[in-house]
Amino acid sequence: MRKFLVINGPNLNRLGVREPAVYGRENLKTLERNLQQLAEQQGVHIECVQSNHEGVIIDWIHGADENFDGIVINPGAFTHYSYAIRDAIASISVPVLEVHISNVHKREAFRHESVTAPVTAGQIVGLDIYGYELAILALLQKKGE
Numbered sequence: 001m002r003k004f005l006v007i008n009g010p011n012l013n014r015l016g017v018r019e020p021a022v023y024g025r026e027n028l029k030t031l032e033r034n035l036q037q038l039a040e041q042q043g044v045h046i047e048c049v050q051s052n053h054e055g056v057i058i059d060w061i062h063g064a065d066e067n068f069d070g071i072v073i074n075p076g077a078f079t080h081y082s083y084a085i086r087d088a089i090a091s092i093s094v095p096v097l098e099v100h101i102s103n104v105h106k107r108e109a110f111r112h113e114s115v116t117a118p119v120t121a122g123q124i125v126g127l128d129i130y131g132y133e134l135a136i137l138a139l140l141q142k143k144g145e
Contacts, residue, residue: 009076
């Protein structure tokens with residue numbers, strides 16, 4: 001059975017509360033429940049984790065290389081400046097897809113650049129929490145090639 005790790009970075013534990021006009025009203029538990037339902041339908045295992053701490057996220061990325069078939073990551077604000085997370089992604093062999101709930105390219109200028117995107121298999125932005133489901137489906141397609 002294929003296994004995917006879903007990593008949510010800083011402040012994503014505040015989904016549904018933090019700026020609902022930008023990030024929507026769905027909370028992290030709803031997002032994770034939706035992904036588990038998709039996993040059951042697709043016959044895959046999904047593990048969801050969230051941390052506000054850069055080093056924890058890096059450890060999960062490193063550990064995923066031998067234990068998972070792919071990663072979906074929303075690095076949150078780390079997207080724009082964490083070269084450490086970028087280097088962790090670059091150091092592993094499993095595909096990584098970057099997801100953002102909001103369309104970062106329509107927001108503040110500092111959000112327009114992702115230091116992590118160049119080392120990922122792709123990026124999905126602006127499709128609310130549905131972007132995570134699309135990322136899982138894309139990883140399934142990528143592994144099926």
